Amino acid sequence: MTSLSPTLRRIEVSASLPEPKFRYSPAVQVGSDVYVSGLVGLDANTGVLVSDSAHEQTLQILRNLQALCAEQAWRLDRLVLARVFCAGEGSADGMNKAWREFFAELAPPARTFTVVKSLPLGAAVEIEFQLST
Numbered sequence: 001m002t003s004l005s006p007t008l009r010r011i012e013v014s015a016s017l018p019e020p021k022f023r024y025s026p027a028v029q030v031g032s033d034v035y036v037s038g039l040v041g042l043d044a045n046t047g048v049l050v051s052d053s054a055h056e057q058t059l060q061i062l063r064n065l066q067a068l069c070a071e072q073a074w075r076l077d078r079l080v081l082a083r084v085f086c087a088g089e090g091s092a093d094g095m096n097k098a099w100r101e102f103f104a105e106l107a108p109p110a111r112t113f114t115v116v117k118s119l120p121l122g123a124a125v126e127i128e129f130q131l132s133t
Helices: 054-072 089-102
Strands: 009-012 027-030 033-040 079-087 110-116 125-132
Touching: 033 054, 054 089, 054 125, 079 089, 089 110, 089 125
Parallel strands: 079 110
Antiparallel strands: 009 027, 027 033, 033 125, 079 125
């Protein structure tokens, strides 16, 4: 298997995101494409889930993404794709409500939505993003 040249793939370090709980790169940039690892609703200061609510967790995920974009000088209107994972169908309503609120004034990205049995750290929602800088 070949890997990308270090000059093509850049790992983005962020002070805006919670410290990773597992070994992964929070964001990777390849050319003008940025891939943001799945985010769960962790408070960036405490590193714990903001609540049990899918709505509150989704808002926190989107706030964390917004902070990351501001920190890296990326624009939210350049979001291309979001992959949403909800733990159980009961999380879908809260996630969709938060999504509508956040994207009320901004065109949302293309989106995939998957219901799963469980998510890391007991999260109700996890979302990964792709954007173009």
